[in-house]
Amino acid sequence: MNQPVGRPEGGVGEQDVLALLAELDRELIGLAPVKRRIRDVAALLVVDSARKAQHLPVAAPGLHMCFSGNPGTGKTTVALKMASILHQLGFVRKGHLVAVTRDDLVGQYIGHTAPKTREVLKRAMGGVLFIDEAYYLYRPENERDYGQEAIEILLQVMESQREDLVVILAGYGDRMEKFFQSNPGFRSRIAHHVDFPDYLDTELLWIAELMLQQQNYRFSPEAREAFVRYIAARKGQPLFSNARSIRNALDRIRLRQANRIVAKLDRTLTADDVMSIEAGDVLASRVFAKASGAAGEGR
């Protein structure tokens, strides 16, 4: 009875899980609640395979998830990752992700919705079905909306074929809350409600540096400092959407950097020239002008 939990045949060992979690920590910045939840699920799997080794009954765990959070907090990114994580952990057989929105599930005329939804569900079997902006499925203002039909089919499959597919809903926090209020069945069938917190300033800076690194760019020390101020200024302005804003900012900074280099093209460019981003590239942003403008008005 003292078998180690090492690697029961066909199961997943502790080592694999630990390696997976370490990888997750490296690749995803911040998002503590998300990582905690994945860790819970992974722990459950290790225990389950140990139980299987001891011939104890194991029930398929409900793994349907709901990701809610502000724009740009990484819901879609994590969902993509989730598919491969669940596959590596052995919870889903194939590990592909089918990302859909309302349009893919809800039909346009009577009798169109059910086959359409079933089609999507069939495609997602063995993997993860990711429903982005799930609250659009339900339109309370139109009582003859076909969204309700899609929801019913979804719920039925989520309940009866939980070993065949995992459903992940994603959407902005307050709207998801309203969606669940009008569809209480949905809330109770989803085991994991994960809230994505907003990123801290330091985390946003890490994200920026990681993005740059992936594209083979880097900040000069002054540029880095300027970007810290940029984050603070951008956060104060409307329509800030976390990592997405950062990505857009970096795209514009790259444009400005290219412009600066091309403007005074008097020598052969070195790798260093084209890789480094200077403070000027960051400081030319409109965000600073607006921020100081607002401060000026205040004075």
Next chain:
Amino acid sequence: MRVTQGAFSFLPDLSDQQIKAQLEYCLRNDWAVSVEYTDDIHPRNTYWEMYGQPMFDLHDAAGVMSEITACRKTFPKHYIRVNAFDSTLGWETIRLSFLVNRPPEEPGFRLRRIESEGRVQRYAIEPYAMDKPAGRRY
């Protein structure tokens, strides 16, 4: 008389688990799987009724299995077969086809002798079940 059409038809009927394994093989080869049914089992009846649409870009047999189950529920006493279509250039044809459902009783085929021009004798076979109208045959 047991109808033997398609692959595996001389073997005992496949269990759901075996069907699933075959489907996994089809999907692994990127074949598009479809489900068809009929109650006219004449060997020359090539085109059966399609149940739903052919399933392209599936990844897992569970999707097909649910379709088969639904078809069995709707037509419990029909012949149901699964086709796997290979769209690779040069093949573009059905690569695997096998029965997944048959009626509980199969009365078999009648041999009919037909007098033709002169005293030429022609032969035809037809399922006994064909005497009844479609939908009430088995």
